[in-house]
Amino acid sequence: MSQFQFANRLATLPPYLFAEIDRVKNEVKKSGIDIISLGIGDPDIPTPDFIVEKLYEAAKKPENHQYPSYVGLLSFRQGVADWYKRRFNVDLDPENEVVSLIGSKEGIAHFPFAFINPGDLALVATPNYPVYGVAVGFAGGEVEYTSLTAENNFLPDLDSISDESWEKAVMLFINYPNNPTAACASLDCYKKLVQKAKDTNTILVSDAAYTEMYYDPADKPISIFEVPGAKDVAIEFHSLSKTYNMTGWRIGMAVGNASLVKGLGKIKENVDSGIFQAVQEAGLVALEKGDPYAEEFRGIYKERRDICVSALQKMGIECMVPKATFYVWCKTPTGYTSAEFVTKVLRETGVVVTPGNGFGGPGEGYFRIALTVEKDRIEEAVSRLAKL
Helix, strand or coil: CCCCCCCCCHCCCCCCCCCCHHHHHHHHHCCCCCCCCEEEEECCCCHHHHHHHHHHHCCCHHHHCCCCCCCCHHHHHHHHHHHHHHHHHCCCCCCCCCCEEECCHHHHHHHHHCCCCCCEEEEECCCCCCHHHHHHHHHEEEEEECCCCCCHHEEEEEEEEHHHHHHHEEEEEEEECCCCCCCCCCHHHHHHHHHHHHHHCCEEEECCCCCCEECHHHHCCCCHHHHCCCCEEEEEECCCCCCCCCCCCEEEEEEHHHHHHHHHHHHHHHHCCCCCCHHHHHHHHHHHHHHHEEEEEEHHHHHHHHHHHHHHCCCCCCECCEECCCEEECCCCCCCCHHHHHHHHHHCCCCEEEEHHHCHHHHCCCEEECCCCCCCCCCCHHHHCCCC
16 A cells, blocks of 8 residues: 655644553553543533523534535524623624634644744643644744743743744644643732733733633633723633533634634635534524533532542642632642653553643643543542552
């Protein structure tokens, strides 16, 4: 069989860090050890029935079997605008400031193609969701990473970025509540980001997919658009995946500055044909009626968080107590790299956790736990860890 050479852009992809972990995982499985995976950020709770029923109803409509709008049904985009107004008190024009996405990852991955030219610079706050840097590289841009550290509460240190870099940068990627650290941004943090972006003519790309996964109503995460004037420089990506347990449905949205939304829409016109309209109808119902269910899910994750964090603290593992997301960001014990510790845990206990360096250099020395299994499995997993 002929072998063909990959395009150069694939050569820029970072090595697959988890290859060795997968190999060990398969070994452990073959030995008969029960695997508990706390590695994947994929909700285990089913999508609420009322959303599934709406999909079934909408899928029976012949008009939904044709090509959908590239930018999404206006009714869905209006639903997004209504949800943003209700949740964040942010006003959005559904026709010009909202675009539907085949999941937020798709939108984030395509966004740089609209605004990055070959050689342009993008800033990425790290540890980070890997798609940011990959997308910039695919668009021919260069990436400069700025470290998020515990000393700065995993918030961007804007002064650590040189004036030269600010001058060159086309965009800055941020993600709050943050994956993997679970850090949340304050209004003051967002105000500083918006002002700096205005001063340097930099696009702010805010990934806000986890805003609804919070644990205390007094600490609700905020949208960057709660800062006056943020629409001048920002676009925000959001998703129904985590909020309503719809990861497999692939539906999300980008909102904000009209020219940024328009640029992303132009890319989408040429690379996809929109979201199945029945999924959009179901997504609209989720936005309209899903708040009580999201509240219920938060209660489930809070119970899991408390079980996990309490057990980790008892065994002497340092970790942040997350105010949002379903992730727990933990320090590896002294003497181990992230990969070494994760491999040891997997080999000796059958528990899968994620090495922090998989999210960028500053993640070295940490590992991430995803609270995406039932509480009895969380209890079993931390019990096994304690025996180490």
